[in-house]
Amino acid sequence: MNKMFAVIKREYLQAVRKKMFIFMTLFFPVLMAALFIVPGLMVAKGLGGKKVAVIDGTGALQSSFAHHLDPAAPDPKKQLSGRSRGELPQSIDVEYVGAQGQASLQGPAKPYLDRLNADKDSGKRLDAVLLIPANAFDGNEAKMTYYSRSSTDLFAQERLGSVANRAIQRQRLSARGIDPTVVDTLTREVPMDSVQLSRSGEQKKGSEANFIVGFIFAALLIIPSFIYGLETMRGIVQEKS
Numbered sequence: 195m196n197k198m199f200a201v202i203k204r205e206y207l208q209a210v211r212k213k214m215f216i217f218m219t220l221f222f223p224v225l226m227a228a229l230f231i232v233p234g235l236m237v238a239k240g241l242g243g244k245k246v247a248v249i250d251g252t253g254a255l256q257s258s259f260a261h262h263l264d265p266a267a268p269d270p271k272k273q274l275s276g277r278s279r280g281e282l283p284q285s286i287d288v289e290y291v292g293a294q295g296q297a298s299l300q301g302p303a304k305p306y307l308d309r310l311n312a313d314k315d316s317g318k319r320l321d322a323v324l325l326i327p328a329n330a331f332d333g334n335e336a337k338m339t340y341y342s343r344s345s346t347d348l349f350a351q352e353r354l355g356s357v358a359n360r361a362i363q364r365q366r367l368s369a370r371g372i373d374p375t376v377v378d379t380l381t382r383e384v385p386m387d388s389v390q391l392s393r394s395g396e397q398k399k400g401s402e403a404n405f406i407v408g409f410i411f412a413a414l415l416i417i418p419s420f421i422y423g424l425e426t427m428r429g430i431v432q433e434k435s
Contacts, residue, residue, distance in 0.1 A: 247306040251328035253294025258361035
């Protein structure tokens with residue numbers, strides 16, 4: 195037993211005296227904090243106000259884009275679809291451009307694409323440009339194109355794409371004699387709340403936050419164990435050699 199403790203003590207002291215061990219012990223918490231904080235900062239940056247130009251090749255979606263997309267403002271369509279809950283804190287200032295009859299949208303879109311690189315203080319700078327093809331209503335291979343200055347501008351892209359798709363669907367229904375309002379009412383989703391019950395019957399909310407906290411603590415436990423296990427394995431291999 196004394197010999198075993200002597201071996202363990204020797205291996206431990208040899209491991210903790212290494213520069214890599216000391217470096218990882220001091221640097222690892224900083225690395226883990228950066229892994230969780232930096233993506234959050236990038237996402238928060240992408241949730242700010244956006245100025246977007248919409249080049250509409252159909253020329254029929256002006257009513258859907260000719261306003262300031264603000265989650266604080268009530269929208270009857272969102273209320274009907276049940277999507278007003280949990281709206282992201284992002285406002286989008288839309289500059290609508292009708293390009294009906296244009297064979298290609300590259301011509302009308304070029305001056306707006308150039309404004310993506312304009313100076314921030316000029317007042318003409320755009321954060322993104324959305325191109326809607328002329329065959330969006332009946333083209334099987336129609337595809338919208340979203341040009342952005344930021345690689346993390348996924349929320350604005352999703353919101354604009356959702357607005358455009360809902361407007362296109364409503365136009366398709368109207369062309370076939372179907373009232374889009376009736377369809378929105380019939381297909382309205384019912385929201386769901388998550389409630390956690392304790393043993394005493396007390397109701398608690400915030401299960402998503404509990405899952406995230408649990409995931410972070412699990413990562414903090416597994417990753418250091420993996421790193422220190424590698425150090426121990428390396429010491430055993432050296433000892434056997």
